Each structure stands twice: as C-alpha cells, then as structure tokens.
Amino acid sequence: MRGESANTSGLISDVAHSKSFDKMLGAENLGVFLLPAPGGMAAKIPAAAGIGxxxxxxxxxxxxxxxxxxxxxxxxxxxxxFNDAGAVTANTKMDTSAVTSPAAKTIFSGLATDVVPMAHTNATAQELKAIHRQSQ
Structure with missing residues (x-):
C-alpha cells in the first residue's frame, strides 16, 4: 500500500487478489511470479489446495x-x-474473455497447463514435520 515492497505474497483466490491489487497499485504495476522449474522446464504457477x-x-x-x-x-x-469479488478460481471452465487484469490473464492462461503443487501440499507427514521444524 505504501509502495515500499518489491514483492508480496498474496492469494489468487480470496482476500488479496488481482482485482484489489490492480485497484491499489495500478494494473500496470502488478505482476505474477511464476515458480522457476528445474532443468530448464517452463516456469509454473505454484498452487495449493483450495476449498474442500x-x-x-x-x-x-x-x-x-x-x-x-x-x-x-x-x-x-x-x-x-470472480466477476463480483475478483477471486481467481482454479476452474478452467470459467469464461475469462472479459478479464482485463494482466496479472489475472497470466494466472488464467497457466491454470490449465502450467500449475505445480507447492511443496507442502505434495509432502509426506514426515516431510511436513521437518518443514514445520525448520521454519519455526
């Protein structure tokens, strides 16, 4: 909000999303960080589980x-x-033709083909314990 950060973690689906950031920062100042992939593979959109x-x-x-x-x-x-709240969902069957936000367009364009699970959603219980211990 103060314009002092280069990056911020935000949700694509809920409270902080492209619609609110576009309004606050200006759509031209908002981007999407794709997760670098190993071995020269294309960058991916990191995704975690949503509502169950x-x-x-x-x-x-x-x-x-x-x-x-x-x-x-x-x-x-x-x-x-999405239309009313700006929440980006993982459902690729939505009509995204009216999307104007460059950041939301990037996210939507990659949802069908370029999503990779985040480490904590793809970890065993033992690995999660290690992650929690190391991140305390």
Whole structure:
C-alpha cells in the first residue's frame, strides 16, 4: 500500500487478489511470479489446495449435500465469485474473455497447463514435520 515492497505474497483466490491489487497499485504495476522449474522446464504457477467439501456418510442428507457441493463448484457460480469479488478460481471452465487484469490473464492462461503443487501440499507427514521444524 505504501509502495515500499518489491514483492508480496498474496492469494489468487480470496482476500488479496488481482482485482484489489490492480485497484491499489495500478494494473500496470502488478505482476505474477511464476515458480522457476528445474532443468530448464517452463516456469509454473505454484498452487495449493483450495476449498474442500465433505459430508459424513452417516448424514441423512448425503445426496443433497453432494448436490450442494457440486453447485458451489459449478463454473457459473464461480464466475459470479470472480466477476463480483475478483477471486481467481482454479476452474478452467470459467469464461475469462472479459478479464482485463494482466496479472489475472497470466494466472488464467497457466491454470490449465502450467500449475505445480507447492511443496507442502505434495509432502509426506514426515516431510511436513521437518518443514514445520525448520521454519519455526
């Protein structure tokens, strides 16, 4: 906000996203950092898990709950989430033709082909313990 940082960690889907940063910094001043890949492979968009839905199989309304989760994840619903809130979702079936933010365009263009899981989402329980110990 003060213009004193070169980089900032931000979510592409929720509170801090391209729409809010475009407004605050100016779209021409906002970029996307792609994760360097080993061995000369193309850079990737680092991604972690998003919202997860679950239902207890003993629930009397399993079918209704599953239908509700499918509704929440439908491209049409996520389109509203993006259009109104600016949240970038990982659903590649959304209509992105009206996207004007250069940063959001970069993210959307790579979602279908250039996503790589972040280390903590692809780690074993033992590796996660080591990461947590070393990052304290």
């Amino acid at each position: 839905y679950a239902v207890n199989m003993k629930s009397p309304n399993v079918d209704l709950t599953v239908e509700f989760a499918k509704t929440l994840a439908a491209p049409e619903v996520l389109q509203v989430f």
